[in-house]
Amino acid sequence: MKTRPVQRSRLVPHTVNGKTEMVLDRYTVEVPVPPRDWDRTVLTAVTAVAGLLVAIAVVWSTASIGDLLSRVTIAPAAYAAAVAFDLAWILCMAVEWLARYDPARAALPRNMGHGALAVAMVAVGTHGWLAGQEAIGIIGAVVSGIVKALWTVVLRHHAKPLDDKTQQWVDKQRAEAGGELAMVSINRELTRARGLVSAEALALGTSPDTNPEPSGQVTDDPDSNPEHPDAEVHPIRPGTMTTRDAVRNAVDSGIRDEDAVLRYVRQVADPDAKLSTVERYLRGLRRSA
Template sequence: MKTRTVQRTRLVPHTIDGKTEMVLERYEEQVPVPPRDWDRTILAAVTAAAGLLLVICIGWTTASVGGLLDRVVHPVPAYGAALAFDLAWMMCMALEWLARYDTRRAALPRKAGHAALLMAMVAVAVHGHLEGALVVGLIGATVSAIVKGIWTVVLRHHAKPLDDKTQQWVDRQRADAGGQLAMVAVRRELARARALVAAEEAALRTAPDTVPDRPDTDPEQPTDRPETPEPVPALTTAGPMTVRDAVRNAADSGITDPDAVLRYVRTVADANAKEETVTRYLRAFRRSA
């Protein structure tokens, strides 16, 4: 059995002048070396070689399809579009790899990858036909098919399909996590909608001040207020009323006491209406009368 030397550390007591402290001591230990996992090594080598074939396949298909599209468009967009032919089925193959534990989810990217591969092979064969070398075009088309076939075998080897009960459990867990993730966006949307509704209601409840404050004294405003405030008449209103509308109704109904007007506004319009705002509207209506 093969062994290898490993350096380890441990705490040991060390005494100087009668004072003991725990210090680290380094020592070597021989541990057995596990046998090489040849299965894992071979699988890693095959996967790396398949990756190299992908690079070769992209270069071949891009050169062939790019030469085909170069006949009618500029070479830069032509070869850029040609790159998409192989990248399409390679991306589908990557999605198939991500779904290697779920056979049903892997079925769609597998079918889409086969369709994209077929289009790439047709494009390469057409290019060979137009160049007068149909045989070369057909052989070149098989390059993508060979690489795709190899990767299909590699993916099948890496795939670990789950049994039916385990798959159902995974689906339920995935659905619960997806629902929680969706609720994050839903809660954000609801919070934004509630904020907009609150802002709209606040705007409808209190109109913006359009009459600026003026320092001058209104000669029509009484200087001596009666000790007993005027009663507020029962005014009928239809629908929600703003502070400005409530002050106008009170003034039109003959209410002259500012305190009575304020009580009326707070009753029919806004319970938090400010006294200075009501007084300013009242002065403005008196001047315009």
């Protein structure tokens, strides 16, 4: 069995002039070397060669299609457009690789890649036909087909399809994570919209959450209900004071009921104030009293 030296260290006591300190003691041990994973080595080599062949195919088809398109446009634009023919099916292969654990999601990029490859092969063959070299055009088109077929084999080997139940579990987890990700953007949009509403309300001197009450009914508005516990408190424009200041103002005005304080805070400071926040401030004021 093969071994390799590995340097390690440990703390050991060392005494000088009667004083002991813990110092590092470095030593070397021989550890066994695992056998070479030839399967992984071969797969890595095959993947590298496939990548090299892709580069060769791109150069060949770009030269052919670029020369074909340069008949009707300037060369830089023609060769730039020619690159797109091969990049299309190469990008589809990349997406197929990302979806290698989900056959259903990998089907679309695989089919799109086959279509893009067919278009590129037709373009290469057309170039040879127009140049009077039909055989060379066919052989050149087959180069891209061989490379794509080789990559399909490599991707099939890398792909690890899941069983039906595990795939359903993965789909549910992906959907849940996608919903959470979507809510980040949605919450940001809602927060921005509420901020614009509040800013507009402050600019106009009105409250964004005031709703008219049906006539003839007792409402929670202190101005329309003289018996309301907040009737003695004169509200100011929302957003001009903090929640803490609003709680203190309510307590100083003689309001002791937590629900009444919460209503007042929502009216003059924060329409979205929570009861737990108001209760925390009330406890702080009671302790300091």
